[in-house]
Amino acid sequence: MTSEEFRQAAHEMVEWMATYLEEVENYPVKPNVEPGEIYEQLPDHAPQKGEPMAAIFEDFRQIIVPGMTHWQSPSFHAYFPGNSSKPSVLAEMLTATLGAQCMVWATSPAATELEDRIMEWLRTMVGLSDDWAGSIQNGASDATLNALLTAREKASGFTANYTGLGRQRYRVYASEQAHSSVDKAVAIAGIGRDNLVKIPVDDAYALRPELLAEAIEQDLAAGYQPLMIVAALGTTGTTAIDPLADIVAIGRQHQLWVHVDAALAGTALLLPEMRWLAAGLEQTDSFVFNPHKWMFTNFDASAYFVKDKQALINTFSITPEYLRTPEDNRVNNYRDWGIPLGRRFRALKLWFVIRSFGLEGLQAKIRLHLQLTQWFREQVEGHPHFEVAAPVPLNTVCFRYYPVGPSPEELNSLNEQLMHRLNRSGEIFLTHVKLNGRFVLRMVIGQTEVQQRHVEKAWRLIKEMAASLPVKN
Numbered sequence: 001m002t003s004e005e006f007r008q009a010a011h012e013m014v015e016w017m018a019t020y021l022e023e024v025e026n027y028p029v030k031p032n033v034e035p036g037e038i039y040e041q042l043p044d045h046a047p048q049k050g051e052p053m054a055a056i057f058e059d060f061r062q063i064i065v066p067g068m069t070h071w072q073s074p075s076f077h078a079y080f081p082g083n084s085s086k087p088s089v090l091a092e093m094l095t096a097t098l099g100a101q102c103m104v105w106a107t108s109p110a111a112t113e114l115e116d117r118i119m120e121w122l123r124t125m126v127g128l129s130d131d132w133a134g135s136i137q138n139g140a141s142d143a144t145l146n147a148l149l150t151a152r153e154k155a156s157g158f159t160a161n162y163t164g165l166g167r168q169r170y171r172v173y174a175s176e177q178a179h180s181s182v183d184k185a186v187a188i189a190g191i192g193r194d195n196l197v198k199i200p201v202d203d204a205y206a207l208r209p210e211l212l213a214e215a216i217e218q219d220l221a222a223g224y225q226p227l228m229i230v231a232a233l234g235t236t237g238t239t240a241i242d243p244l245a246d247i248v249a250i251g252r253q254h255q256l257w258v259h260v261d262a263a264l265a266g267t268a269l270l271l272p273e274m275r276w277l278a279a280g281l282e283q284t285d286s287f288v289f290n291p292h293k294w295m296f297t298n299f300d301a302s303a304y305f306v307k308d309k310q311a312l313i314n315t316f317s318i319t320p321e322y323l324r325t326p327e328d329n330r331v332n333n334y335r336d337w338g339i340p341l342g343r344r345f346r347a348l349k350l351w352f353v354i355r356s357f358g359l360e361g362l363q364a365k366i367r368l369h370l371q372l373t374q375w376f377r378e379q380v381e382g383h384p385h386f387e388v389a390a391p392v393p394l395n396t397v398c399f400r401y402y403p404v405g406p407s408p409e410e411l412n413s414l415n416e417q418l419m420h421r422l423n424r425s426g427e428i429f430l431t432h433v434k435l436n437g438r439f440v441l442r443m444v445i446g447q448t449e450v451q452q453r454h455v456e457k458a459w460r461l462i463k464e465m466a467a468s469l470p471v472k473n
């Protein structure tokens with residue numbers, strides 16, 4: 001590709017990008033495709049000869065776009081958002097153009113030092129003190145694994161990395177509602193999934209601290225070594241808030257590492273009026289939140305903060321000769337802060353997003369989302385045939401259709417049908433959670449461009465489709 005061809009194709013694609021973002025709300029949020037439908041349209045061999053960009057771009061539009069789920073649609077209410085924004089997209093273009101490997105300071109000083117600054121900004125933005133050190137990780141899953149590996153090394157006097165786990169019988173604690181990444185982390189870290197103790201939750205789906213304390217006592221009596229507690233600030237199912245202050249007190253008593261998984265909810269801490277959610281956070285050992293979920297920054301950008309930076313580095317630092325540099329003791333070499341050696345220049349998009357919105361701009365969007373969520377909750381509560389299924393502290397309403405008459409099983413089946421019909425319509429996309437055997441829909445309102453009218457549309461569709469379901473009385 002010549003420079004001239006690059007320039008022309010790039011302009012065309014930027015045009016397409018701008019139009020796409022203007023029109024994305026008109027696309028079916030979830031595509032109506034069968035498994036294999038996209039695959040069958042793709043040739044079974046790589047081309048022998050290079051093809052013109054125009055042909056490649058045409059196939060992108062004809063084959064790929066119709067098979068995409070449109071995560072940037074304001075009617076995307078599924079999972080948690082993977083939202084983005086125009087400044088973030090622009091930064092990603094520049095990151096790709098620079099194409100730098102930012103593993104150590106010397107391989108791109110500006111990338112490291114911008115990350116240093118951005119992590120300080122983010123730390124202050126969520127209300128943490130400067131006792132914390134931060135770095136960008138791929139995701140909350142990676143950060144939780146990092147925290148666990150660091151806790152393991154610290155507890156073993158930094159020997160487990162050398163000698164393996166030996167006879168230690170470590171135990172990790174998290175609520176029944178904790179994210180599956182915690183199960184993965186204990187498996188990968190060699191702790192063993194059987195040593196992840198799932199603590200029951202209360203009516204609000206939050207961890208019950210008295211049962212946590214009991215479980216730790218029992219484990220100590222049985223000869224286990226309690227290692228870490230993972231507290232969820234905003235569970236994935238219902239955005240439940242585990243009682244951090246109580247958990248911190250228990251952690252302190254037994255000298256356990258307390259890790260806080262706030263993948264989605266961390267962004268809410270940009271609002272001073274939401275900081276009560278995180279009372280006790282300052283006393284924990286590590287904290288992760290995902291700007292790539294709710295802070296308008298393209299995946300991947302997860303912000304991981306840790307108190308004991310040296311323990312983190314001691315856990316991950318392995319320095320082969322070719323990576324030694326004269327600046328090593330004066331700079332951050334972020335390859336020592338996690339598992340991968342190679343690192344993308346991810347601080348750039350956070351810089352663009354934070355500067356372009358300003359703290360006030362970010363706060364205004366998050367406040368709007370929280371208001372829209374409360375509006376939706378009120379509609380559900382005010383309707384005789386719907387019910388809210390869990391408290392609504394953040395941007396997610398768990399609810400279900402609840403007409404009079406059907407048995408619990410029929411109710412589950414009705415709600416499942418309702419969800420499939422809504423999603424097949426392409427008008428909105430939402431997902432579900434099982435709560436105490438009940439099939440419950442989740443309405444998440446965190447899309448970058450979501451407005452009142454999109455939430456009103458969703459509620460109207462939900463009511464209409466529910467009313468059209470065949471209910472046995």
Ligand SMILES: *Cc1c(COP(=O)(O)O)cnc(C)c1O
Nearest residue numbers: 139140141179235236261263264
């Ligand atoms: C989304 C989520 C995760 C996983 O985040 P990744 O960045 O995809 O690894 C972990 N914990 C919670 C509570 C989540 O909501």
